[in-house]
Amino acid sequence: MYKEPMMLAPLFKERIWGGTNLRDMYGYPLPSPRTGECWAISGHESGTNEIMNGPLAGSTLRETWTDHRELFSEEAGEEFPLLTKILDANDKLSVQVHPDDTYAKEKESKPYGKTECWYILDAEEDAEIILGHYATSEEEFRERVDNGEWDELLRPLKVEAGDFFYVPSGTIHAIGAGVRILETQQNSDITYRVYDYDRLGQDGEKRELHLDDSVEVASIPHEDPGIERTTAIIKGMKREHLISEEYFSVEHWDIHGMTHEIRNPSYLLFSVLEGDVNVWIEGERHGVEKGDHFILPASVKAFTLEGTGAFIVSHSNKEK
Known part of the structure; x- marks a missing residue:
């Protein structure tokens, strides 16, 4: 669809x-x-x-x-x-x-x-x-x-x-x-x-x-949850993993140029923090810009990003 x-x-x-x-x-x-x-x-x-x-x-x-x-x-x-x-x-x-x-x-x-x-x-x-x-x-x-x-x-x-x-x-x-x-x-x-x-x-x-x-x-006494941010530099993208827990996973993506093809694990939520980026899906270009919010549904199996920009990307970790 x-x-x-x-x-x-x-x-x-x-x-x-x-x-x-x-x-x-x-x-x-x-x-x-x-x-x-x-x-x-x-x-x-x-x-x-x-x-x-x-x-x-x-x-x-x-x-x-x-x-x-x-x-x-x-x-x-x-x-x-x-x-x-x-x-x-x-x-x-x-x-x-x-x-x-x-x-x-x-x-x-x-x-x-x-x-x-x-x-x-x-x-x-x-x-x-x-x-x-x-x-x-x-x-x-x-x-x-x-x-x-x-x-x-x-x-x-x-x-x-x-x-x-x-x-x-x-x-x-x-x-x-x-x-x-x-x-x-x-x-x-x-x-x-x-x-x-x-x-x-x-x-x-x-x-x-x-x-x-x-x-x-309330949690009494308070305990700080342990989180560890990790970063991977791959073609055209700095991909920072912020958290994966019971309900969601969240990452910060910096795009500079053309990325490799990214497989969509299920459906992804995107918020554009900075820049202008093209989302390439099956040879078609879709432009997104700062302030945009969108979902790549499960019907999009793979995509490529091109341009200069920053995203917060998340997905649900609920079981089917």
């Missing part, structure tokens, strides 16, 4: 911490000066991308997952498994945590919890994230929250462009002001807020916190 990239129209979400950097970085037509998220590759019920080309143009990714599973190697599951976002943290996000699959199914009646990872696209000087905490027990965690001892509880890390972080479900975390990231995650939107800096929402009230759920799902 498809012998070309399945190009997707991005969706945008207004957030109280958002800004206009997604317009400045990628030329996106933002709906609001507080645009915090670009849902770049999504089949989620709260927002799914429209397909812009090919025989399914005008359909959504969510519909296509249901009706044309052959494009995804007949992968099992009611929902498209992954969600790719770009986040513009013009202000700091809430301190939060996400549940695992079991808790999501039992407590929220949703198919997936939320494990995610972050590739830092841009960071202002001295920008930080929160990744983990210092509490050694649930009692200590609750005590420090009750006493507002955030500096003693939360673990800050300085970040810069090109950094990569793995954030499994159960990890206390927050993205700080002045950070732009590309996030690859499970297809879930379940968030439990631990702390929100006493900010007011659009209704003038403090946003809801979820301390009991947060404590129940």
